[in-house]
Amino acid sequence: MKSLKVLLLLSLVSIAAMQFSSCQNSPTEAQTFPLTVRVQFPANYAQSAAAGATVRVRNVESGTRDSATTNTSGEARFSRLLPGTYEITATRALSATEAQSLTGFSVEQNLNAVRTGFALRGTADSVVTLQLAGSPVGNLVIKECYWTGATTRNGGFYFSDQFHEIYNNSTDTIFVDSLCIADVYGPSGQINPGTRPTEFQDDRNNVYVNSIWMIPGTGRQRPLLPGQSIIIAQDGINHRADTAFVGVENRTVDLSRADWETFNERPDNRDADAPNVPNLTRLYFTGGFDWLVPVFGPGIVIFRAFPNMLADSVRIPGAAPTFPPRIRIPNTRIIDAFEALQNPQSGGFKRVPAALDAGFVSTSDTYSSKSGRRKFARRVGTRIILQDTNNSGNDFDIITPATPKQLPQQ
Numbered sequence: 001m002k003s004l005k006v007l008l009l010l011s012l013v014s015i016a017a018m019q020f021s022s023c024q025n026s027p028t029e030a031q032t033f034p035l036t037v038r039v040q041f042p043a044n045y046a047q048s049a050a051a052g053a054t055v056r057v058r059n060v061e062s063g064t065r066d067s068a069t070t071n072t073s074g075e076a077r078f079s080r081l082l083p084g085t086y087e088i089t090a091t092r093a094l095s096a097t098e099a100q101s102l103t104g105f106s107v108e109q110n111l112n113a114v115r116t117g118f119a120l121r122g123t124a125d126s127v128v129t130l131q132l133a134g135s136p137v138g139n140l141v142i143k144e145c146y147w148t149g150a151t152t153r154n155g156g157f158y159f160s161d162q163f164h165e166i167y168n169n170s171t172d173t174i175f176v177d178s179l180c181i182a183d184v185y186g187p188s189g190q191i192n193p194g195t196r197p198t199e200f201q202d203d204r205n206n207v208y209v210n211s212i213w214m215i216p217g218t219g220r221q222r223p224l225l226p227g228q229s230i231i232i233a234q235d236g237i238n239h240r241a242d243t244a245f246v247g248v249e250n251r252t253v254d255l256s257r258a259d260w261e262t263f264n265e266r267p268d269n270r271d272a273d274a275p276n277v278p279n280l281t282r283l284y285f286t287g288g289f290d291w292l293v294p295v296f297g298p299g300i301v302i303f304r305a306f307p308n309m310l311a312d313s314v315r316i317p318g319a320a321p322t323f324p325p326r327i328r329i330p331n332t333r334i335i336d337a338f339e340a341l342q343n344p345q346s347g348g349f350k351r352v353p354a355a356l357d358a359g360f361v362s363t364s365d366t367y368s369s370k371s372g373r374r375k376f377a378r379r380v381g382t383r384i385i386l387q388d389t390n391n392s393g394n395d396f397d398i399i400t401p402a403t404p405k406q407l408p409q410q
């Protein structure tokens with residue numbers, strides 16, 4: 001903290017010095033510098049320069065902002081920026097037609113890029129290049145997350161019925177073998193007076209996850225057709241048949257036909273293995289009896305397993321040495337992300353980087369049977385396309401109760 005203050009003081013002194021020296025050159029205004037932001041499409045696209053991208057720059061010290069649109073060379077030009085540290089973001093929405101010519105797939109996409117901590121100190125820093133990333137083409141999306149749990153007939157709290165549903169929003173069959181699902185580290189809001197946001201919040205380029213589960217398979221065993229989905233259950237049983245829900249069955253869900261469940265094998269057998277629902281492969285686990293995601297609201301990401309994935313484990317700053325580290329997953333690996341926080345005031349607790357998910361949903365309660373379900377976008381033939389703007393706050397409705405394998409209709 002002390003060194004941070006010294007740094008701040010030094011940078012203020014240096015800014016003051018620059019302003020002073022510029023005053024000597026031009027008595028009326030502070031010295032400014034030009035900046036060109038080059039925006040590129042992802043590497044596997046048919047063309048590199050991204051025209052029509054919106055580039056926003058924010059001076060981290062002063063908070064001043066500016067924005068510009070890239071020209072046909074993919075360049076956005078800012079002529080007069082004060083020296084300082086900048087956060088630079090680029091976004092580009094692709095229409096289905098544009099995506100078709102760039103990728104061969106006719107699916108709308110939202111591409112994003114973020115560069116943090118860019119130091120503009122002089123004309124030598126006048127060009128910065130950002131490469132856009134988005135959901136990989138042919139995308140899987142999180143269709144529904146049911147995290148709140150339910151209240152039993154006698155007022156008990158029930159959370160074994162949590163599930164996550166993943167939908168093939170593309171025009172092609174996607175093999176889901178090796179697909180991973182993970183929950184993002186950090187609290188969902190001001191749960192207790194001393195609760196602090198995740199220590200990793202300043203890292204905008206990676207996601208830090210608690211536990212990772214993977215769909216087993218050789219690579220071509222588990223086809224998921226366009227317009228179809230898979231359910232991942234905490235427990236793959238018919239929760240409506242539990243005697244605790246007699247007369248109030250609609251508060252919970254039947255997950256006996258889930259595609260997979262998270263069986264957390266333990267010596268004490270606290271998690272039951274539902275025999276009719278196959279088990280995900282547990283790659284990394286820091287939870288308790290089962291894969292329980294926060295009932296106040298989880299961050300969920302899906303990605304493909306990749307080499308040495310588990311090697312990038314990171315200690316939580318300030319945590320006891322015995323506290324298990326978290327796994328760092330680069331944003332570029334993430335296929336889709338979802339975030340729910342405790343309530344609308346919990347934005348400061350956001351865990352998923354904005355480049356992956358610019359917003360969040362909330363229910364302001366727990367054990368309420370409420371679920372987050374992705375919105376209907378349009379229908380192509382018999383296939384429903386779900387809305388995906390990489391912003392959970394835009395893309396998801398809160399519904400009651402949860403609707404496993406049921407799509408929104410319009």
Ligand SMILES: [Ca+2]
Nearest residue numbers: 234235262263
């Ligand atoms: Ca389980």
Ligand SMILES: [Ca+2]
Nearest residue numbers: 273274277278
């Ligand atoms: Ca099972």
